[in-house]
Amino acid sequence: MENLENNDKPKVTLDFVELWGPRPTSIFNVIIDKERIGQCQVRHTPGKSERMPEGFENHIYIEIDPEFRNQGFATQTLGLALEEAKKIGLREVIVTVDLSNKASIKIIERNNGILLEEKPDKQGNLVRKYKIAL
Numbered sequence: 001m002e003n004l005e006n007n008d009k010p011k012v013t014l015d016f017v018e019l020w021g022p023r024p025t026s027i028f029n030v031i032i033d034k035e036r037i038g039q040c041q042v043r044h045t046p047g048k049s050e051r052m053p054e055g056f057e058n059h060i061y062i063e064i065d066p067e068f069r070n071q072g073f074a075t076q077t078l079g080l081a082l083e084e085a086k087k088i089g090l091r092e093v094i095v096t097v098d099l100s101n102k103a104s105i106k107i108i109e110r111n112n113g114i115l116l117e118e119k120p121d122k123q124g125n126l127v128r129k130y131k132i133a134l
């Protein structure tokens, strides 16, 4: 009998779009069966949005289109983004997340994220900082 294990799970690939911005960021489309289902950014040096507390500069951002969520695609995407981070010479990445973003916390912890810190952002909402060794 042929082994059909995992054959029913679509595989995510990352399609490089461009190297963007003064702080170099690799931008990728997230692809399933030739269809774009989201985007992924890997910063070569960490950066942060205004609202994030000091020390919460991070490397990776992932967004999956709403109709494709909760099928494991972001979990796969983060794994691939970590490989890309390794290719650009990083030894570890920092990922930050709102405590309320349970889906994102799940994908980070499934990809071996180690919780370093939890702090309020500038609006008083708790945010978490994780490290992932590469």
Ligand SMILES: CC(C)(COP(=O)(O)OP(=O)(O)OC[C@H]1O[C@@H](n2cnc3c(N)ncnc32)[C@H](O)[C@@H]1OP(=O)(O)O)[C@@H](O)C(=O)NCCC(=O)NCCS
Pocket: 061, 062, 063, 064, 065, 068, 069, 070, 071, 072, 073, 074, 075, 076, 096, 097, 098, 101, 102, 103, 104, 106, 107
């Ligand atoms: C966060 C995001 C990337 C996750 O994408 P995704 O493809 O749905 O993620 P996955 O399917 O790989 O994993 C999500 C997991 O969280 C779970 N989940 C989703 N919503 C949840 C909730 N409110 N509470 C608890 N768990 C939740 C899902 O059930 C799934 O777990 P399971 O596989 O055990 O069922 C997506 O929601 C998104 O694009 N959000 C907007 C942008 C964003 O917040 N990006 C992250 C910035 S740090």
